[in-house]
Amino acid sequence: MDQIRPHITVILAMSADGKITDVNRSPARFGSAADKAHLETQIARSDAVLFGAQTLRAYGTSLSITNRALLQQRSLNQQPPQPTHIVCSRSGQLSPDLPFFQQPIPRWLITAPAREQFWRDRLEFSRILTPFTESGAIEWCSALTQLSHLRIQTLLVMGGGQLIASLLANHFIDELWLTVCPLLLGGSDAPTPVEGAGFPASLAPRLHLLSVETIEQEVFLHYAVQR
Template sequence: MVQHRPHTTVVLAMSADGKIADFRRSPARFGSKADKAHLEKQIAASDATLFGAGTLRAYGTTLTVSHPTLLQNRTKAGKSTQPVHIVITQSGNLNPEIHFFQQPVPRWLLTTTAGASFWRGRSEFEQILVFETPQGKIDLLATLQHLALLHITRLVILGGGELVASMLELDLIDELWLTVCPLILAGATAPTPAESTGFPANLAPRLELLEVNQVDQEVFLHYRLQRPAS
């Protein structure tokens, strides 16, 4: 049964060997201007973005909508100029001095009871969401169901790989946009789009290829998660 939750789309750039960052986990700045424009378009079409604390620590910022046409389209649709940017972190361990906290975007925090303690009563986050499993982990399904109640219908997932893998394991991903960039990063510890212990081949999530676009040396792959017909 399909749970009432936002439509979710993962948007990631990766090397030709499937790495989303190098072995140092440096910020992945190997995508082209076309890839950045593609990412901005996906963010502009969303009501909210969701990304892990590791992704935020690597970049220190989030991507805002700046293209005039995209801003105009959001305004015409009755939306705010920027979607909500939601950081997910078990520990709540974030540096309040990073540039992200000066960017003109609505900021929400998704964390645990312990992770929320430092941020309560402060101004950095407009909302602090706490949904925990009995084991004290963040309850992703309950979170997404709550977001739907707040009229967030389209959610873009910006990484990292652990978040994507966790959502795949819970069948909470609907689509993926993967940009294949023309370089080889290698590295046994370099992160991939889905970081977990892995799926047995017979239980692996299956994808349906919807679209393939080539722009110069990059390839944009659009997939939909296959699900049994209801």
């Protein structure tokens, strides 16, 4: 019997040589206004967005919905104005001074049990989940089941590469949006969309191309992950 879990979509912008940021892990702001609008549209279609602590530290904020048409559509769908923004951090080492914590958005945290008490006594996160094994690995089956029970049916993952690799390794990613941007970042240590240990070619996740769209100098690729 299939696990009850959210439908999971990954969305990333990358350079033409497959990097999601430069070797210094600077905030990736090389996407165009069209790419940002595309990202906001996908956020508006989701019940929640998920990202790792490194992604949050790099940007300091998350992207909230500001487009009036998208806000109106969510209202017509009887959804709250903003989806839930979920940070995944095993260490739970996040600065409460980040601008993220001042944004008018719902915030949840996935962290190890040892860090739960620190955040539970504060106001930054309205919900804390601790689906970790004794060895410190995240138990994705438990995490996603909990999210499903909390009425998260569509989950948008916005990075980074380690988080995406973990979800891919557990066969939990359903779709992938990649925006290919017209620049070359290089660097053997620059992050890519999928980090982690990597996959042997015989076991590599296979993709089915759903659509291709070119807007000015960017290419928008939409894939389904094959089972």
